[in-house]
Amino acid sequence: MASYLQMNKEQLTAEFEQVKKEYERLKSLGTVLDMTRGKPGFDQMDECGEIFDLVGNATGFTNCEGTDCRNYGGLDGLIELKYLFSHILGVDHSQIIVGGNSSLNMMFDTIAQGMTHGFGDKPWMLQGGIKFICPCPGYDRHFAITEHFGIEMIPVKNTPNGPDMDIIEELIKDEKVKGMWCVPKYSNPEGITYSDDTVRRLAAMKPAAKDFRIMWDNAYAIHDLYDKGDKLLNIYHECVKNGTEDNIIMFTSSSKITFPGAGVAAEAASPYNVSLLKKRMAFQTIGPDKLNQLRHARMFPNFEVLKKHMKKHANILRPKFEAVINELNKQLAGKEIAEWTNPLGGYFVNLNVRKGCAKRVEQLCAEAGLKLTSVGATYPYGKDPDNSNIRIAPSYPSVDEVKSASVILCCAVRYAALESLL
Template sequence: MTSRAPLRSLSSDELADFRTAKQAEYADLQARGLKLDLTRGKPSPAQLDLSDALLRLPTTTRDRSGADVRNYGGLEGLAELREIFAELLDVEVAQVVCGGNSSLTLMHQVITSMVLHGGPGSQRPWKDEPVVKFVCPVPGYDRHFALLADLGIEMVTVPMRADGPDPDAVAALVAEDPAVKGMWLVPTYANPTGSVCSPEVARRLVSMPTAAPDFRIMWDNAYALHHLTDEEARSADVLTLAAGAGNPDRPVLFASTSKITYAGAGVSVLAASAANKAWYLQHLGKASIGPDKVNQLRHAEFFGDAEGVRALMRRHREIIAPKFAAVDTALEQGLGGLDVAEWSHPAGGYFVNLDVLDGTATRVVELAAQAGIALTPAGSAFPHGHDPRDRNIRLAPTFPQLPEVETAMAGVATCVALAAAEKLAADAG
């Protein structure tokens, strides 16, 4: 731990000296003419290279059953690929549907179909409800929130804790208000906090009474296999827990290979109860005669089995774990002891969650941009981009090369310290 006095403990003269020193550091940072982008959690080229054998696959045009993958049909996806992901996600093969390259598309299809038609347990389509609301743990995933906003669904927030969303806060929202129709959850290595939903919290979420009979948990397990350490978190078996609680239709599970193989040319997965799966395929069948089975077959050949996926993810870890370590080192060296920032130490996933001094996140992002370091806009991890405390910043270190991460994070630390000094000086003045 770096030994420094907290900024709040400094005298006005000491704070002025600190601010002057940081302004000089910042001027040096600007003079470097950097052009670094940490706005989105994308795989790096080195990670994408790990899957280039896909470009030479598949070696056949027929799946295991003998069906020609170049033709129509097979709405639920190839059996051999469904088997792989059933094992990886701890679900039954019969519960799995494999789709195209984007799990976000599957989420949009599920919610849109609920809006247009209602689903198992619905009294009416959601479009006929006076109001529809979703519970959103925060900080959370901006694309989840954007999807809801696009459909006119209201968002109510609950705190995201280390063991998942605050179940008491969720229970209070869902128990009395039938307008609360669902919630988002990234259960394993959550975006951006890195939180892992415990089995105890998952059990409460699937068993708690809800005023809406068709309440859905959108269980987006995007990072279930994206470990950064040897201690690999295991996702709660939410479908089994829900069935045991008498609410089998409550969760709908999603995943994809977007950060396993090719982000733009992978496969996606939905897993759900028998009723939810049949309902989903019924509506999907009006929009599709089958997925890209050629791509599904090449993935099944490339992986071989579930252990093939795990082995590939260990190679990903070798590339990105040093970048996460570099983030931690740079923030500790630049901010340790100042008591103006806290950041996560994720054991998996794609992000580091940075909380800065209240009221300074927007300023930090602005300072970084002016120094050539692009960060995700402040507030992005909150509905409508509004962080009421203006303190949260999501850091995405996977795409740049390691030296670029080291440079960018040292620069971010300078910006955080300078913004904090400005704020404390203004508050004191």
């Protein structure tokens, strides 16, 4: 495992010849693989096929409160799911709103509400020139929403403990800074979980803007790959200690528990924020799809059943993640041309290649039949300043496909590094 940085020109040239040959061989295989998105695999979804038998003529349509879920009504969702999501989000069930099939939609609507109605202050749109803190690399769709509404994005680099709090504590002194995106557990794409200290500092923040909101996207709250997963401190409890509970709105969904397109999403917040959110929702809809909620409530009658279900997902996903990590170790360890994470959960492995090489890696992979998440997508405005970050999404393909993809990817990383060194 010789470091490329220690090699002389001759050695590098020899290595490059070998890598090129290997790359041409891989290219000739005619692989067609797509690892662009963190989609669950159908093998995971097969694990809850019985959910469809749980609501119908034979089983009835009535929830635990006696509501026939086929008709209108019930703005904020079924009580059973409020209890279930309260375990996931760590707040009282009365603070939970259970919605439709998309937590992203709930986040979009929340930002839209900020723009048109504000959060206790003037609508953001009429304040003008507002900004959002965007820890990065991060989730492209968060950044896309922010950009859609014309909110200026301030990138802040993540540390291994979460976003760089020294910088953030300075930024929030600007009252134009209205909020911040967070994926606090098994973050997209780095797979890091915020440390207790980071959570405490976030909860202690007293931003200049009274209408500042942390968008806490806890998408991977119970998505461990191993029995011993990361533990995320309960930020809401920390906020309550600081009297800052109105600063945070939390989101999650069952998209990666049941079905990505047909799951159930939820948000949670302080009583004040919940009242603001529900006030808007009362104009927006008569209520969510309670039958799909009922399906989920019957599938997961309690949190223990849900956790057991997630172990099945872990068993399916773990070999895929390990296939990536193994190949990264095999081909790249010690070469000093890349760094990667080894997450204990979530949906991504994060790979940082040599500065300036990521786009070339993406291109080499594409030419060999492997589509990766577009380089830069994990940064605000699609611009990775280092041209270094690659998001690996191993969940959707089969283990064998992930192996093939990893071989191509690692070869491309070496190829691009050697090109840049020579």
